[in-house]
Amino acid sequence: xxxxxxxxxxxxxxxxxxxxxxxxxxxxxxxxxxxxxxxxxxxxxxxxxxxxxxxxxxxxxxxxxxxxxxxxxxxxxxxxxxxxxxxxxxxxxxxxxxxxxxxxxxxxxxxxxxxxxxxxxxxxxxxxxxxxxxxxxxxxxxxxxxxxxxxxxxxxxxxxxxxxxxxxxxxxxxxxxxxxxxxxxxxxxxxxxxxxxxxxxxxxxxxxxxxxxxxxxxxxxxxxxxxxxxxxxxxxxxxxxxxxxxxxxxxxxxxxxxxxxxxxxxxxxxxxxxxxxxxxxxxxxxxxxxxxxxxxxxxxxxxxxxxxxxxxxxxxxxxxxxxxxxxxxxxxxxxxxxxxxxxxxxxxxxxxxxxxxxxxxxxxxxxxxxxxxxxxxxxxxxxxxxxxxxxxxxxxxxxxxxx
Numbered sequence: 001x002x003x004x005x006x007x008x009x010x011x012x013x014x015x016x017x018x019x020x021x022x023x024x025x026x027x028x029x030x031x032x033x034x035x036x037x038x039x040x041x042x043x044x045x046x047x048x049x050x051x052x053x054x055x056x057x058x059x060x061x062x063x064x065x066x067x068x069x070x071x072x073x074x075x076x077x078x079x080x081x082x083x084x085x086x087x088x089x090x091x092x093x094x095x096x097x098x099x100x101x102x103x104x105x106x107x108x109x110x111x112x113x114x115x116x117x118x119x120x121x122x123x124x125x126x127x128x129x130x131x132x133x134x135x136x137x138x139x140x141x142x143x144x145x146x147x148x149x150x151x152x153x154x155x156x157x158x159x160x161x162x163x164x165x166x167x168x169x170x171x172x173x174x175x176x177x178x179x180x181x182x183x184x185x186x187x188x189x190x191x192x193x194x195x196x197x198x199x200x201x202x203x204x205x206x207x208x209x210x211x212x213x214x215x216x217x218x219x220x221x222x223x224x225x226x227x228x229x230x231x232x233x234x235x236x237x238x239x240x241x242x243x244x245x246x247x248x249x250x251x252x253x254x255x256x257x258x259x260x261x262x263x264x265x266x267x268x269x270x271x272x273x274x275x276x277x278x279x280x281x282x283x284x285x286x287x288x289x290x291x292x293x294x295x296x297x298x299x300x301x302x303x304x305x306x307x308x309x310x311x312x313x314x315x316x317x318x319x320x321x322x323x324x325x326x327x328x329x330x331x332x333x334x335x336x337x338x339x340x341x342x343x344x345x346x347x348x349x350x351x352x353x354x355x356x357x358x359x360x361x362x363x364x365x366x367x368x369x370x371x372x373x374x375x376x377x378x379x380x381x382x383x384x385x386x387x388x389x390x391x392x393x394x395x396x397x398x399x400x401x402x403x
Contacts, residue, residue, distance in 0.1 A: 025399065025400035025403040026401065028400055029397060029401050032397075033217075033304075034066050034070060037066075038061070038066040038069055040180055040181040040364055040366060041069075041073035042057070042073065042181070073181070074183055074305060074307050075310075077182065078186075078309075078319075080152075081148075081152065081285065081319065082315070082316040082319045084148060084151050085144070085148065085280065086315070089136045089137050089144065089234070089280065090134070091135050091136065133234060133236065133278065134234065134278070136233065136234050139282070141231075141232065149175060153177055154174055154175060154178045154182075154184070154369075155175050155176060155284045156172060156173065156175065156184070156185060156285060156287050157172075157173040157175050158170050158171070158287060158290050163293075163294070168389070169292075171290065171374075172291040172374040173371075174370070176370075176371065177371070178365050180366065182364070182365045183285075183305075183362045184285070184365050184374060185286075185287055185288035185302070185362065185374065186283070186285050186286050186287075186321055186360070186361075186362050186363075187224060187288040187361040187362065188286040188287075188289065188322060189223045189224035189226055189227045189239070189322060190222070190223045190226055190239045190325050191221075191222050191324045191325060191359060191360065192221045192325045193220060193325075193326060194219040194220075194221075195326065196325050196326040197221065199326075201223070212224040214289075216359065217306070218306075220359045222322065222361060224288075224289035225289075227239075227286065229287070230281045230283060230287075230321075232281065232282065234278065234279070234281065234282070236277070237276060237278075237279045237281065237323065238277070239323050276323075277317065278317065278318050279318055279321060279323070280319050280321075283319055283321050291374045292373070292374075292375060293375070293377065293378040293390060293391075294377070295389070296391040299393070300366065300375045300376055301367055302363040302366060302375065302376050303363070303366050303377065304362075304363060305361065305362050305363070307361060307362045308359055309322075309357055309358045310355045310356070310357055311356045320358060322358055324358060363376060377393040377394075377397075378390065379397060379398050379401050380392075381401075382398045382402070
């Protein structure tokens with residue numbers, strides 16, 4: 001598929017020089033990423049003869065149509081994953097919501113890693129101690145992973161990275177083979193809308209001691225630190241294990257950090273009405289946060305893709321490794337430079353007209369992969385000091401992404 005995407009890259013560079021997009025570089029990069037994802041997911045298993053037709057379709061389809069097609073393609077893949085895991089883990093052929101209460105087990109106590117944080121909900125605190133946890137087969141995570149690979153063709157491993165840098169640490173590896181356009185990993189953890197940035201542990205310097213944060217174009221932040229390496233069973237999980245988070249990081253505070261403290265005082269961590277979701281902690285693909293950035297001379301082989309999981313798909317919910325912080329409905333915000341402000345109450349009619357979704361991220365293969373390390377372009381902002389190990393893949397993309 002390299003021939004197809006090389007042509008597209010040339011088209012993007014030409015478009016980037018347009019005076020229209022020069023005024024909106026961030027939007028250009030967003031459109032370019034959606035267009036890439038459209039080509040990658042649409043081009044799965046495509047023949048070389050289909051390349052021109054796919055490019056032609058991409059050039060004529062609106063951004064909205066491309067986004068919808070990408071969502072449909074990603075959702076179809078994840079549904080296959082969920083059905084596969086159901087077959088591996090459920091005690092019978094019934095959906096988990098149809099299991100009788102007699103098949104339930106006692107709620108598992110969340111594992112306290114010291115890394116996680118509360119997940120808030122609207123309304124008074126709820127007592128979920130009596131909620132039934134569906135009976136699943138007592139398989140170890142390694143057994144689930146291997147069985148998943150036997151059926152899908154690949155799974156994930158976490159082991160020492162091959163990146164030649166002392167800070168590389170653990171890396172994410174694909175065990176098996178995946179086609180271009182395949183979803184190879186899910187980004188787990190707690191999801192924060194801009195209205196709740198103050199609750200991210202360590203706010204406002206949230207990334208100082210947490211390398212597992214990622215941001216979508218719409219400003220949604222996902223903190224994968226609470227998820228860690230998953231767990232041993234299916235459990236009611238809220239990402240909560242500590243009752244207090246230090247918002248003030250030791251060290252000098254100056255410049256923009258001082259402004260942040262003046263305008264947005266960090267909020268104390270409280271369980272102000274927390275909720276829980278039934279999640280399968282043995283999910284073999286919930287390790288996207290272990291993907292490393294490629295070193296000099298290496299190229300990324302996956303890219304981030306926004307995935308809005310429809311909460312109406314209740315049977316799939318245990319395999320979406322995310323929980324939402326705050327309200328179940330998004331608070332509308334406006335962005336001014338680096339700051340987000342509430343733009344008034346959400347339009348109730350608009351909210352009711354749409355299916356409720358959980359905003360997440362997945363990693364999509366940008367070429368055929370086989371038994372190799374998964375590498376993701378971090379696209380760190382070039383307006384800030386970047387770590388020594390970071391080698392830009394494309395400076396122009398970094399600039400447009402954070403303009």
